[in-house]
Amino acid sequence: MSPETLAERLAAGSAPPVAADAVSIVIFGGAGDLAHRKLLPALYNLLIDGLLPPRVAIVGVGRRDFDDAGFRAFAKDGVTKFSRRPIDDARWKTFAESLFFVNVDLGDENGFVRLGARLDTVEHERGLPGNRVYYLAVPPSLFVPTVEGLRHARFIAPPDGKQFARLIVEKPIGHDLQSAREINDAIAKSFDERQIFRIDHYLGKETVQNILVLRFANSFFEPLFNQKYIDHVQITVAETEGVGTRAGYYEQAGALRDMVQNHLLQLLALVATEPPHSLDPDVIRDEKLEVVQSLRPLTPDTIDASVVRGQYAAGFDMGKPVPGYRDEDGVKPASTTETFVALKLFIDNWRWAGVPFFLRTGKRLPKRASEISIQLKEVPPILFNRNAASRLDANVLTIRIQPDEGFALGISSKVPGPRVQIYPVNMDFRYGSTFGASSPEAYERLLLDVMAGDATLFMRRDSVEASWQWVSPILDRWTERADADLPKYAAGSWGPAEADRLIGSTGRTWRQL
Ligand SMILES: NC(=O)c1ccc[n+]([C@@H]2O[C@H](COP(=O)([O-])OP(=O)(O)OC[C@H]3O[C@@H](n4cnc5c(N)ncnc54)[C@H](OP(=O)(O)O)[C@@H]3O)[C@@H](O)[C@H]2O)c1
Numbered sequence: 330m331s332p333e334t335l336a337e338r339l340a341a342g343s344a345p346p347v348a349a350d351a352v353s354i355v356i357f358g359g360a361g362d363l364a365h366r367k368l369l370p371a372l373y374n375l376l377i378d379g380l381l382p383p384r385v386a387i388v389g390v391g392r393r394d395f396d397d398a399g400f401r402a403f404a405k406d407g408v409t410k411f412s413r414r415p416i417d418d419a420r421w422k423t424f425a426e427s428l429f430f431v432n433v434d435l436g437d438e439n440g441f442v443r444l445g446a447r448l449d450t451v452e453h454e455r456g457l458p459g460n461r462v463y464y465l466a467v468p469p470s471l472f473v474p475t476v477e478g479l480r481h482a483r484f485i486a487p488p489d490g491k492q493f494a495r496l497i498v499e500k501p502i503g504h505d506l507q508s509a510r511e512i513n514d515a516i517a518k519s520f521d522e523r524q525i526f527r528i529d530h531y532l533g534k535e536t537v538q539n540i541l542v543l544r545f546a547n548s549f550f551e552p553l554f555n556q557k558y559i560d561h562v563q564i565t566v567a568e569t570e571g572v573g574t575r576a577g578y579y580e581q582a583g584a585l586r587d588m589v590q591n592h593l594l595q596l597l598a599l600v601a602t603e604p605p606h607s608l609d610p611d612v613i614r615d616e617k618l619e620v621v622q623s624l625r626p627l628t629p630d631t632i633d634a635s636v637v638r639g640q641y642a643a644g645f646d647m648g649k650p651v652p653g654y655r656d657e658d659g660v661k662p663a664s665t666t667e668t669f670v671a672l673k674l675f676i677d678n679w680r681w682a683g684v685p686f687f688l689r690t691g692k693r694l695p696k697r698a699s700e701i702s703i704q705l706k707e708v709p710p711i712l713f714n715r716n717a718a719s720r721l722d723a724n725v726l727t728i729r730i731q732p733d734e735g736f737a738l739g740i741s742s743k744v745p746g747p748r749v750q751i752y753p754v755n756m757d758f759r760y761g762s763t764f765g766a767s768s769p770e771a772y773e774r775l776l777l778d779v780m781a782g783d784a785t786l787f788m789r790r791d792s793v794e795a796s797w798q799w800v801s802p803i804l805d806r807w808t809e810r811a812d813a814d815l816p817k818y819a820a821g822s823w824g825p826a827e828a829d830r831l832i833g834s835t836g837r838t839w840r841q842l
Contacts, residue, residue: 350493351384351457352780353448357475358466359389359400359430363499365407367530368466371772373408376424377417378769380777386451389430390444400430413767427455435467435475441482448484459492462779465499472498473515480519488521495779497526500591504581505804506797513790526779527788531592531699533771535760536730538786540599540701541613543728543736550726551604553705555680560706560723562686563840564596566730567694569646571820572668576659583666585638585800585807588690594621594796595788596730597686600701601676610785614792621795625675632806637816637827639669641693644820651693651820665815667807668692671828673835687832689839693820698842699730713741713751722753727840734768735759 354372356364375381389400405425409416431447433440452459463479465472476496479485486494498516503509516525531537544550553559566588572579579587598617605612627635642653654660654668669691676686705724708714714721725739737757744750760768778786816825823829823839832839 350460350780351382351455352460352462353386353388353452353457354462354464354776354780355388355390355444355448356464356466357390357435357471358464358468360391360393360395360403361466363466364389365403366411367770367772368464368776369404369407370412371770371776373404373412373421373424374414374769374773375777377414377420378773380773382780384456385427386455386457387428388448388451389428390433390435391430392432392434393430394432395430397429401425401428404428413770435471435478441478441484445482445484459486461486461493462495462497462776464497469499469501469503469512472502472512476516476519485519485524488523493524493782494520495524495526495782496520497528497779499528501582501586502527502793503797504586506794506801509794509797513794517790522790523784525787525790526775526784527790527793528775529591529595529788530771530775531730532595532786532788533773533775534730534734535768535774536728536734536736537596537599538774539736540596540728541602544600545604554703556682556684558705559681559684560704561684561835561837562597562600562704563702564593564600564686564688564700565840565842566593566596566690566699567696567823567842568690568692569694569697571641571646571651571693572654572657572660574658576657580660580664580666583638584668584670584690584692585803589670589672589688590796590800591788591793593688593690594799596701597621597688598792600703600728601681601686603680608785610783611789613785614789618789618792618795619678620676621792621799623676623678623681624799625677626799627674627802629802629806629809632803635673635831636803637669637671637825637831638667638807639671639691639816639818639825639828640664640666641668641691641820642817644693644818644822646693646821653817653820654692665807665811667815669694669818669824669828671824671831673831685835685837687837687839689824689828691818691824693818694823695821696842697732700840700842701728701730702726702840703728704837713749721751725840733759734761735763 356368358364372381372387395403429451431444433444465475467475486492503512544554598620601620602616605616640654644651655662655664671689674686703726707723708721721741722739727737729735735758737755739753739755741751742754744752775786816827818825
């Protein structure tokens with residue numbers, strides 16, 4: 330097993346790890362959308378980069394009536410449509426030879442017996458030692474039954490054994506604290522926490538990984554990251570799409586569960602974390618957990634004043650008329666599911682005392698963009714900033730997670746000429762133009778890390794549950810006030826007016842993206 334952690338690789342400034350151990354990757358839900366669009370293209374790109382172990386088997390599992398050839402054709406279609414790099418015939422042949430499919434209904438008691446027999450054959454033929462990564466790309470209702478099936482079939486090597494067994498769990502992990510705990514408890518009966526890799530694919534994005542580097546590999550920023558210099562922080566994750574074909578899931582979830590509880594709070598934790606004393610995965614995860622645990626608890630009163638929800642009404646997407654949420658396929662005509670959330674929150678620790686963090690996310694917003702902006706305090710109203718009618722813009726550090734990955738520093742500069750005229754300018758760093766090649770997809774990085782046994786970019790149980798704990802009062806309040814008005818916003822706008830008032834009441838405005 331590779332002993333290298335992300336920590337060691339980062340510290341050594343080294344190239345990414347080769348997942349050297351021969352491994353079988355078993356994808357439950359291998360014929361599903363996630364496998365088609367993300368997992369199979371990611372694995373193919375790892376092969377192109379020479380990062381897949383030379384000996385590997387990728388075994389799809391599902392009820393679909395595929396044989397190996399059918400699964401290979403399905404994978405080829407996914408790679409052709411969704412891979413960041415085109416198919417290369419020779420490489421494809423190698424990749425295709427590692428793909429297998431086992432037709433199993435996870436509700437069928439004998440299913441795991443057949444799966445085990447096939448895995449044994451494939452591993453024997455390919456000279457694989459029985460290291461296994463199990464990927465739960467099935468509906469969440471099947472997470473626990475699948476894990477129990479693995480345990481009953483004795484498919485799980487012990488954590489410190491000669492072979493490894495690792496489990497990748499997709500989101501959502503529960504729909505509230507109680508259900509998350511139940512899933513985590515059930516999985517813990519079969520897998521040790523060290524064997525569990527809970528995916529938040531945001532954490533696999535290059536720019537998100539760069540947050541720690543930006544903060545702790547540069548002396549510019551860290552001394553400023555505290556209540557003395559920072560006025561406020563904004564985190565926006567905006568989508569232009571509507572609910573599409575996902576109404577079945579989204580009606581039960583909504584924006585708070587779908588985006589805030591996981592992705593936005595994880596971004597917040599990275600931006601606000603204390604410097605870890607080492608780059609050990611658990612040390613970093615301990616520090617991130619501290620941030621979530623330091624969030625000021627919300628009460629019914631503070632929720633009403635600091636959390637805004639909204640739902641999109643009919644409007645426009647790129648000039649094209651689009652229906653409102655309630656008119657989408659599969660959505661109840663009187664649905665109260667929120668498609669937008671904006672929040673103001675505080676981290677009650679020494680570093681961030683009194684600094685508001687504004688978070689917003691929504692569907693059918695005007696632009697697909699994820700960004701974190703750290704706004705510094707204004708310079709004093711003297712010298713260049715003494716004119717009350719035209720105050721200088723405060724400095725701002727913007728971390729663009731997508732698109733146009735990179736970061737920008739908004740600063741003030743003198744306009745050339747005899748007069749002292751000051752203008753806001755941007756120092757802009759773009760991954761694409763600086764490093765050339767397209768960045769790896771999040772799933773490439775995450776799959777590679779699981780094969781290497783590095784959990785830094787995965788969510789630990791305590792962190793998932795701490796996040797649910799923090800959002801739970803909001804869910805309770807909204808259930809309690811189910812009949813309360815749910816502000817609407819036109820599709821293609823930046824959310825309801827209430828979101829502008831939320832930030833406006835503090836004398837600030839949302840950044841224009
Ligand atoms: N798609 C995404 O972009 C995305 C993003 C984030 C998280 N996720 C999560 O990833 C998981 C998979 O999502 P998905 O979009 O890929 O869903 P999907 O397209 O519905 O795929 C689910 C897969 O599970 C299989 N399955 C369902 N019941 C089964 C059973 N009884 N026995 C064996 N296989 C069964 C289905 O195959 P058969 O019908 O052939 O059995 C199908 O291949 C979900 O938990 C989802 O929340 C997905």
